[in-house]
Amino acid sequence: LAKTTQPISMDSYEGQEVNITCSHNNIATNDYITWYQQFPSQGPRFIIQGYKTKVTNEVASLFIPADRKSSTLSLPRVSLSDTAVYYCLVGDRDAGNMLTFGGGTRLMVKP
Amino acid sequence: DTGVSQDPRHKITKRGQNVTFRCDPISEHNRLYWYRQTLGQGPEFLTYFQNEAQLEKSRLLSDRFSAERPKGSFSTLEIQRTEQGDSAMYLCASSERGINQETQYFGPGTRLLVL
Secondary structure, three states: OOOOEOOOEEEEEOOOOEEEEEEOOOOOOOEEEEEEEEOOOOOOEEEEEEOOEEEEOOOOEEEEOOOOOEEEEEEOOOOHHHOEEEEEEEEEOOOOOOOOOOOOEEEEEEO | OOOOEEEOOEEEEOOOOOEEEEEEOOOOOOEEEEEEEOOOOOOEEEEEEEOOEEEEEOOOOOOOEEEEOOOOOOEEEEEOOOOHHHOEEEEEEEEOOOOOOOOOEEOOOEEEEEO
16 A cells, blocks of 8 residues: 655644645555545544545645656635544555554644 | 444443444445554544455454454444443544555444443
8 A cells, every 4th residue: 555644743824735745655556645644532524535636625735747757636615614633545446445544643623 | 423333332341341343334335444543542443354365464453352343234343341441432444445555444443341
């Protein structure tokens, strides 16, 4: 399984755009990139998933360069409620395998 | 609320006791996963079911741990002879095989404290 590396923590202020970058140098051809969000005392929540280029949904955007060795989760105009841990995961598209979580990035949004 | 429920939400037990947790996945999901999460760490995979078949187990799942999904719906995770090191959040997730990589939906977890 591809290993991921992401910053341990980040600080931001309300209304700013936050970009969290994840490195996955050993990503395999069949691997997708998925981001989860976790609030304290809750289970992780799916945010976004992509394979290449750019993916956007109502919550975030995911930018994946051509070599796919990294990806960037972009959160537009964060609010205090976006304070959470964000996990970057890569995994084979052949579902049924477990998710391998790293330590995640603790995002603190300040007023 | 993802639609995955877990019971109980909290459990305090004494070392050496047995505990059992229950997970009710989203009804149409045929895949069910158990993870364990300790403070400050990401969730760690424990085991996975497709319908009623247990297809994969992590080496973290010692012989004191057992999981079942008897009818391919709800699942139970039992820990026998609990140890203080078993204190953690136990998370359940479910998914449905799709064309693209599946999305796993997590429950709220069961927080276990072994005294």
